[in-house]
Amino acid sequence: MKKFIIFLLALAPFFVSAQQKELSKEAYIERVKNNPDSINSLVDLRRVGGYTPEYAELNPLFKTLSPQVRKSKEGKEFRSYLKTLNSVSVGKKAKYFSQKDTAGNTVALKDFKGRYVLLDFWASWCPDCRVQSPELVKTYAEFKGPNFEIIGISFDKDRGSWIKAIHTDQLYWTQLSDLKRWQNEVGTLYGVKSIPQNVLISPEGIIVARNIHGEELNTLLRKLVKK
Template sequence: MRLFILCIIPLFLYFEATSQSKPVKKQSGPDISDGYTITGSLKNAANRKIILTENSFYKTRQHSDTTVANAKGQFSFKGKLDEVAFYNLKVAGKQGQQHFYLENAPITIRGNADSLWAVQVTGSKEENLRKVLEKMILDTASTNRYKRAEIKFSNARAVNDQETMQAAIRDQEEAVRLDQNRFKQFIAEHPNHAASVNVLGMLMNLNDVAGADSMLTKLETMEIGKSQQAKFFRQQIDQLSRLTIGKIAPEFAQTDTLGNVVKLSAFRGKYVLIDFWASWCGPCRAENPNLVQTYRTFKDRNFTIFSVSLDNNKENWLNAIRKDNLTWAHVSDLKGWKNEVAQQYNISSVPANLLLDPTGKIIARNLRGEALNRKIKEFIP
């Protein structure tokens, strides 16, 4: 089992694809009435089209602008934003792109069109802070801790060393806790900045909904808390808060492999693991043998699994069920990441799961392997 790798929905790659683009009041820095001016110079971009595109993960319409570099690779853009926004810069016919925060200020772009990832963007205070955050993430020892914990778990599992496997799980939990604290500290040290709003998504991906809620509540007293991304996260946090441990799991119904409608409430009276997965998700398929073993162990003791697939190809879905020997209830609307139940439950990565008690109350989230078995044993001797 790969404990720590998830198939993540593109909407929640917060650090790579984030923007705010609706009105907020003036923040610190240049007067927004001045607008922005981008002055660029790229080697190997002579007479090529330069494409500037907004990159917002929650908007269906993105602002885009184009220009053509002169014979020296020089170009410029002018415009006006209502608030800080995340943009991509591309050069026609060249590989890659450069991501950066754009704000109403004089922005300078210098570099080589053949290595857009290394292009230097200066003049944006928000972009400077994003680079600080990027460096913090890339340089953190937490990345190594996650990897060490995964290797430790895999090696122990190969020889069925349960004690070391549990130690690896505790190592991973500690790495998560440290990351949660670092991200909250970043927000506290850099309030009223778009990058701090961005970090809220990272906290949610680390299952720290309460921490994200607390930090957003503070940001909402500032101008950045009125941004559209902050409002989007408020909706997400409020939705996630309805799915925390101790709450009743919302009812849902979808069609099974035979086309019959199956409701969650049909399993009321049993312990139920709602499992979100997909045939194309490698970590899900790697976890399935553990689910099979869990099901065999507890299925005659008032426990079952109810799987919701984020597939969009029925044949692939059915083949994976058969191949992995998943003999419990399965449903899907075959809409992929737009699966209505996944959206209702705010699922941003798979595998994901919720463990319910016989009353339908959520008693655990996102447990796998032996951690899942250990939790079930707390309720089912």
């Protein structure tokens, strides 16, 4: 499935629109390296990360920027973002959280200890999230049980739209939201700046994969999840 990007358009200048014409990843890397004194290099650095930003790739590039850029307000925000990315990289301990479900009950990640858990970050207004819904429904039908659960984390703001999308797309697994859109507290905790994204967590609470979808996700789950 083609991966699309929906970026946060406010809060910091390095969050950019997916509708803007994109250069190649290599071209953005080159621009960052050639313009260490430009605050705009933070924008290009964010584009280097794209849909699936990786701390191991972005942090060395960030260090090539001048002290003036790195110490700017925007630079400090990006450094904080990198710190978050590092903390939720594959192999790291998953960050625990709790949030309200559709019935207003508080659900915590620790409630699913002993299972593989897929955190699915999505929203009713995100067309690319909705496009992947049928694939995720098939994944859940194959693997749901005592060893696997999906937790949907919605970036919705309107409760009605959120509930309607769940029923329309038949997303009948655990669904959570604080209705804060891009300021969703779980999304912030996991450094999610674009959707759809996901995080796969092991029964021991370790992050084992990020942003794998469709058959790639199913193939991994067939190796990991015991029915």
